[in-house]
Amino acid sequence: QCPDLCPTALTTLTEVLKQLGPEAAQIQPIFITLDPERDRPEVLKEYLSHFSPQWLGLTGGRVQMNMAANAFKVYH
Numbered sequence: 826q827c828p829d830l831c832p833t834a835l836t837t838l839t840e841v842l843k844q845l846g847p848e849a850a851q852i853q854p855i856f857i858t859l860d861p862e863r864d865r866p867e868v869l870k871e872y873l874s875h876f877s878p879q880w881l882g883l884t885g886g887r888v889q890m891n892m893a894a895n896a897f898k899v900y901h
Contacts, residue, residue, distance in 0.1 A: 826860055826863050826864065831856075835856065835873070835876045835880070836876065838854060839854075839876045839877045839879075839880075842854065842877065842879060849879070852879075853879075853881060854877070854879055854880050854881065855880075855881045855882075855883060856869065856873055856880055856881070856882050856883070857882075857883045857884075857890070857893050857894075857897075858882065858883070858884045858890065859890055859894060859899070859901045860890075861884045861885055861886060861887060861889075861890050862887075864882075864884050865884065866882070866884060869882030869883075869884055870882060
């Protein structure tokens with residue numbers, strides 16, 4: 826649901842994976858939502874499919890998302 830940063834970052838990272846060629850298979854890119862109320866699993870799956878099938882989308886409850894954000898030092 827972020828129209829500016831997310832698509833740009835996902836496109837850039839997807840391009841990096843393509844440049845890695847076969848070595849990209851050793852990497853699991855993960856997108857963790859910070860908006861679990863809107864980004865349900867089916868929404869994430871559809872959204873990430875526009876970039877690469879390699880992406881894994883993670884969601885959960887608000888407490889879980891805040892814990893993940895804190896663990897990765899993401900301020901939102």
